[in-house]
Amino acid sequence: MYQLARPALFAMDAESAHRFTLGALRRAPWLLSAFPEAGEDPVEVMGLRFRNRLGLAAGLDKNAECIDAWTRLGFGLIEIGTVTPKPQPGNPRPRMFRLPEHGAIINRLGFNNAGLDVVLDNIRGSDRGGARLGINLGKNAVTPAEHALDDYREGMQRAYELADYLTVNISSPNTVGLRDLQAGQARDALLRGLADCREMLAQQHGRRVPVAIKIAPDLEPDEVRTLGDAVVNVGFEALIATNTTIHRDAVAGHRYAGEAGGLSGDPVREPSTRLLRLLREHLGSACALIGVGGVMRPEHAVEKLRAGADLVQIYTGFIYAGPALVARSVDVMRQAGFTQVKP
Ligand SMILES: Cc1cc2nc3c(=O)[nH]c(=O)nc-3n(C[C@H](O)[C@H](O)[C@H](O)COP(=O)(O)O)c2cc1C
Numbered sequence: 404m405y406q407l408a409r410p411a412l413f414a415m416d417a418e419s420a421h422r423f424t425l426g427a428l429r430r431a432p433w434l435l436s437a438f439p440e441a442g443e444d445p446v447e448v449m450g451l452r453f454r455n456r457l458g459l460a461a462g463l464d465k466n467a468e469c470i471d472a473w474t475r476l477g478f479g480l481i482e483i484g485t486v487t488p489k490p491q492p493g494n495p496r497p498r499m500f501r502l503p504e505h506g507a508i509i510n511r512l513g514f515n516n517a518g519l520d521v522v523l524d525n526i527r528g529s530d531r532g533g534a535r536l537g538i539n540l541g542k543n544a545v546t547p548a549e550h551a552l553d554d555y556r557e558g559m560q561r562a563y564e565l566a567d568y569l570t571v572n573i574s575s576p577n578t579v580g581l582r583d584l585q586a587g588q589a590r591d592a593l594l595r596g597l598a599d600c601r602e603m604l605a606q607q608h609g610r611r612v613p614v615a616i617k618i619a620p621d622l623e624p625d626e627v628r629t630l631g632d633a634v635v636n637v638g639f640e641a642l643i644a645t646n647t648t649i650h651r652d653a654v655a656g657h658r659y660a661g662e663a664g665g666l667s668g669d670p671v672r673e674p675s676t677r678l679l680r681l682l683r684e685h686l687g688s689a690c691a692l693i694g695v696g697g698v699m700r701p702e703h704a705v706e707k708l709r710a711g712a713d714l715v716q717i718y719t720g721f722i723y724a725g726p727a728l729v730a731r732s733v734d735v736m737r738q739a740g741f742t743q744v745k746p
Contacts, residue, residue: 404437405725417499425468432472438726441477441733448691448713449613449640451567454533455479455733460695460716461539466517467525474532476729480714484539485572488557490518491543500659506699507654508719511664513577514541519561526565538562539570548580552596559597563604566612574619574646576665582619585630598637615641615693620648620674627678628685641691642682645675668719672697676710683711699723701735708741
């Protein structure tokens with residue numbers, strides 16, 4: 404079915420196709436019931452039980468418009484966002500490009516989103532079914548780097564009660580200075596501030612919501628190890644590896660290769676999996692790992708598990724292979740028979 408719809412969607416520019424699809428799924432979530440629903444393959448990660456290990460990566464449903472549709476595909480986890488405290492338009496269009504020859508996308512959307520008020524309302528009005536819901540938090544473009552903590556703290560405080568887990572996104576290449584929060588004093592101050600905030604919220608709510616830090620594939624091995632240690636030391640539960648890459652070697656010569664932004668899909672799989680493996684080797688079982696980047700076929704999801712992932716997310720593979728990738732990946736991961744790495 405998706406093979407029939409795809410040519411029509413791919414005839415539109417990438418962002419229009421995305422908007423069109425989300426609009427259709429918001430009005431008619433049952434459209435996705437035409438695809439097989441992923442089976443159960445329960446796993447416990449970050450202290451939470453997930454019905455299976457496959458998730459929708461952040462960015463596909465930034466505003467939580469289609470949760471009712473995603474649940475019909477049987478995702479184990481659905482990550483909403485990135486959401487910023489205030490609504491913001493993002494960068495000027497065009498800002499999203501398909502590179503079908505490479506199974507890739509370049510985007511520089513820049514956290515276009517409806518803001519916390521609307522996104523949290525959308526979540527309240529939706530049915531997450533058996534899926535776990537992650538809320539991915541960012542900072543507004545106008546917030547100076549030295550006040551980044553304020554934006555993340557506001558996101559954490561307001562999203563806390565609705566989230567099964569929270570993601571702190573410090574790895575988008577499309578917000579100036581954001582990735583600098585992955586290193587040095589800026590990182591340490593941010594992590595400490597958020598760890599204190601989470602402690603306070605855990606007391607208030609009587610529930611400890613796990614926190615994941617989402618990182619870039621373009622870090623050097625030493626930076627990855629130091630960042631991993633810092634996340635474990637403040638007591639956060641998971642790392643999400645990885646966001647998009649700013650490198651273009653894999654798509655050199657393509658007419659869109661010179662477009663600014665983050666590259667996702669096939670070309671990011673290897674660097675992303677390498678970083679995931681490094682984290683697992685370095686951290687052992689001290690932290691849960693969510694593998695994302697270049698899962699275009701079910702076997703790629705198994706590769707992520709082999710490299711040390713506890714859970715796997717998809718974005719670009721979903722655009723190219725369609726909704727059937729979800730159930731097939733869960734099947735193939737189940738058949739691969741992974742014993743769980745207990746965080
Ligand atoms: C168009 C687009 C928008 C994205 N927006 C976000 C976002 O808002 N927040 C985020 O954490 N990641 C975002 N991502 C990154 C994905 O969640 C994922 O980490 C990355 O694309 C690698 O996975 P993939 O190769 O399966 O796409 C976005 C990716 C794409 C392609």
